[in-house]
Amino acid sequence: MFRVAALLLALAAVVLAAGCGSDDTPTPDDGVKGSRTLTVYASVPLQGEQREESIDSVNAIKLALADAGGRVGAFTISLAVLDDATAEAGGWDRDATIDNATTAARDRNAIAMIGEWDSDASALSIPILNEAELLQVSPASTYVGLTRAGGVSKGEPEKYYPSGSRNFARVVPADDLQGAVMVATLRSRGVRALYLANDRSLYGKGLAAQVRTQAEAAGIEIVGDDALQPSADDYASLGKKVRSSGAQGFMFGGSVRNGAVQVFKDVAAANPNLPLIGGDALLLQSFTSVIGDRAAKNLVLTSPAVDQGDYPPQGVRFAQRFEGKFGHPPAPMAIYAYAAMQAVMAAVKEAQEQGNDRDAVTEQMLALRMGSSALGPYAIDRQGDTSRRRYGVWEVRQGEAVFDRSVEAPAPK
Numbered sequence: 001m002f003r004v005a006a007l008l009l010a011l012a013a014v015v016l017a018a019g020c021g022s023d024d025t026p027t028p029d030d031g032v033k034g035s036r037t038l039t040v041y042a043s044v045p046l047q048g049e050q051r052e053e054s055i056d057s058v059n060a061i062k063l064a065l066a067d068a069g070g071r072v073g074a075f076t077i078s079l080a081v082l083d084d085a086t087a088e089a090g091g092w093d094r095d096a097t098i099d100n101a102t103t104a105a106r107d108r109n110a111i112a113m114i115g116e117w118d119s120d121a122s123a124l125s126i127p128i129l130n131e132a133e134l135l136q137v138s139p140a141s142t143y144v145g146l147t148r149a150g151g152v153s154k155g156e157p158e159k160y161y162p163s164g165s166r167n168f169a170r171v172v173p174a175d176d177l178q179g180a181v182m183v184a185t186l187r188s189r190g191v192r193a194l195y196l197a198n199d200r201s202l203y204g205k206g207l208a209a210q211v212r213t214q215a216e217a218a219g220i221e222i223v224g225d226d227a228l229q230p231s232a233d234d235y236a237s238l239g240k241k242v243r244s245s246g247a248q249g250f251m252f253g254g255s256v257r258n259g260a261v262q263v264f265k266d267v268a269a270a271n272p273n274l275p276l277i278g279g280d281a282l283l284l285q286s287f288t289s290v291i292g293d294r295a296a297k298n299l300v301l302t303s304p305a306v307d308q309g310d311y312p313p314q315g316v317r318f319a320q321r322f323e324g325k326f327g328h329p330p331a332p333m334a335i336y337a338y339a340a341m342q343a344v345m346a347a348v349k350e351a352q353e354q355g356n357d358r359d360a361v362t363e364q365m366l367a368l369r370m371g372s373s374a375l376g377p378y379a380i381d382r383q384g385d386t387s388r389r390r391y392g393v394w395e396v397r398q399g400e401a402v403f404d405r406s407v408e409a410p411a412p413k
Helices: 004-011 048-067 094-106 119-131 175-188 202-217 236-245 260-270 313-326 334-350 358-365
Strands: 037-044 075-083 110-114 135-138 168-170 193-198 221-227 249-253 276-278 299-303 390-397 400-408
Touching: 037 048, 037 094, 037 334, 048 075, 048 313, 048 334, 075 094, 075 334, 094 110, 094 119, 110 334, 110 358, 119 135, 119 168, 119 202, 135 334, 135 358, 175 202, 175 249, 175 276, 175 299, 175 390, 175 400, 193 202, 193 236, 202 221, 202 249, 221 236, 236 260, 249 260, 260 276, 313 334, 334 358
Parallel strands: 037 075, 037 110, 110 135, 135 168, 193 221, 193 249, 249 276, 276 299
Antiparallel strands: 299 390, 390 400
């Protein structure tokens, strides 16, 4: 269990870096050139459903910076952490996300922003940072349409890049791979008729769409596909629809804030032996601690996070150092925050004397080859996607996420 008090104390150590006072968004010619002190921003949901895991992510980013001695070559790197969540929203908030991106864009010392955690939030911040030619690296946004065709919204991915150039990368695999893992997992459980539901978010709709496409290609019949009302009091009627559909499995694409707990509880209540599956957005204490034994019995979750022992030696050392410093194991996805900071610093290093040039650093990120990292070797392509394909399959036991196995995502069909 997380030690909340200790984690909250850790937040007191987060200090905004100097240099954020300008009211003018820099033009491409302004930038950060000439400065030897660079700021990396992080826009993180520190309230609501992801609070505990997000605090671990902040501490992982700080640990990566400390491991580098706060420097990359001739450049001093400082960290500025901004909360993109509000208590009212119960998680990331539209206005807070836009404000954070604007703050980072206006800071002439800013060289990159780590974020967002939620794909829908990234869809808001990417265009703002794109116009400022500021690199953005996400440790958790998996929606396909942020980087390439295959999403569920018109004009993607071009509409996120008004400058015509790319500035976004992610160290997590996109949801076409997660969809492939989900379908392979469902097939292994004997599912040949699947009921889909989503929470109407970009992430939820996108993940469900990927599962649908790949399930059909694998010969699985789709017997239902619902876009749910996130604010519903209950989903008992959904449970009945699933039961009468002849479904042999149920998949939900969505988040805790948009009803995931009640969705799975009500579907499980009406279908006690039905295999259930959810995505990486649910690998949170706010989900696993309240889902209950009835729903958890047949539920698995997929995530880019794997068991700490499945990472290479550098990843294992990260987990050991994190626990030694903060008194508990890192949340499963915290290693991706650590990796995002590693990647930013690697891009600055690769840019050499142009490490204070936003364009040069972004160019290096979109051709990055990480021969060694906490995640192991991987590359980032020109679209901003990672070569990593490893996923974890998780179960929920007694309110905790329990690692089952790791798999390499099959090629999407």
